[in-house]
Structure formats: C-alpha cells, structure tokens
Amino acid sequence: LAKTTQPISMDSYEGQEVNITCSHNNIATNDYITWYQQFPSQGPRFIIQGYKTKVTNEVASLFIPADRKSSTLSLPRVSLSDTAVYYCLVGPGESNYQLIWGAGTKLIIKP
C-alpha cells in the first residue's frame, strides 16, 4: 500500500501562492491522488483529484510528475480563510478500502 508523507505545517501570507507537496513513492497503477481540506470541527472537503500531469479547477491546481511518486497542491493567492489542514489521499488501488491518507499539513495564512 502506498504511504504518503506531507510536511506537518506551513506558513504563508495573504495573496501568496502556496504549494504543498505530498510524497507517495509506492503509488500503484490504479491509484489516484486526491486532496482534501479540513477546518476545525468539520469533516474533510474535496479540493481536487488527479492521475497524472496537471489538473486545475476553480480553487486549486494539482501537479503530478511523470513518475507519480509525488504530487503538489497549489493554492493561488491564498486568503485567511484558507487556513486549514490539507490532506493528501492516495488510492483506492484495486478495491475501495486501500485508501491511504497522509497525516495532513496544517497551513496557516497570516495577514
């Protein structure tokens, strides 16, 4: 099963671009990479998902190199409301239960 590694915490400032990298050296062919955002006392919320190359939606971009052993979540022009914990999820592999969550990156945005 793929294990994921993320930085424990990061700081940035309003208006900056923030990049959070997740390492997943043992990612399997059938695995996707998904990122979730979690605010205190709430459940995680889907941000973006990808398999390879680059994916962009209205809130973030996801960069995945050709070897897929890492991925980078990019948040453009962050605001104070982007302060949250961000989780990298690799899976589901061959079945639904091979879901490996990272320990999360606590992102703090300063004014």
Add this chain to the structure above:
Amino acid sequence: DAGITQSPRHKVTETGTPVTLRCHQTENHRYMYWYRQDPGHGLRLIHYSYGVKDTDKGEVSDGYSVSRSKTEDFLLTLESATSSQTSVYFCAISEEGLAGAFQETQYFGPGTRLLVL
C-alpha cells in the same frame, strides 16, 4: 453540502460499555464509510458499505462492527469500548465505489467526538 448527519455529536462513556454511532444520509448514495481520526494519523478507514447489508472491513476494523439495514443509515458499534477508541469518528458517503472511478469523491459528515474513560 451533502446531507449527512451524525449522532451523537459528542459522547463520553466508560470502558467496557457498548457504544453505537449513527450516520444518516439523504443523498441516496450507495457507498458509506466510517473513519477515525487521531492526531498524527490522518484518517483511517474502519469499515465501509457498498449497499444494504453489504459491508467490508477497512484498515482498522478490530473492535468495531457495522450494520446497514437501510440505504440511508450506517451504524458503527463498539461492542466494548476501550480507551484506545477515544477518537473523532467521521462518516462519509460516495455515489459509487472509488475503485477505478475517477472523479468519484467522498463527502464527509460533521464527525462524532468520542471519549472513553
């Protein structure tokens, strides 16, 4: 937000007592999941269900059982609670299974905070 509720939202119990947590959805999604979240571990899958009366084990299923008698309800039972089961429990749903289903995502409930003394 997806229509997912969890009850109770907070519970304090004693070691050795049975505890049942309930997840209720109004989305008619086929798949439902129970996770626990502990500091430094992210989320870990306990059990999941792929239909009424169809369930399977996740990564950390020991000490837990589940039941799903209706599409909208998924129950998590701790038969004899232990202090190691103190955690925040999240229910999640997805319309279909995640395996091989690009763009299929999970929607999470608000969580239940359980303290076992």
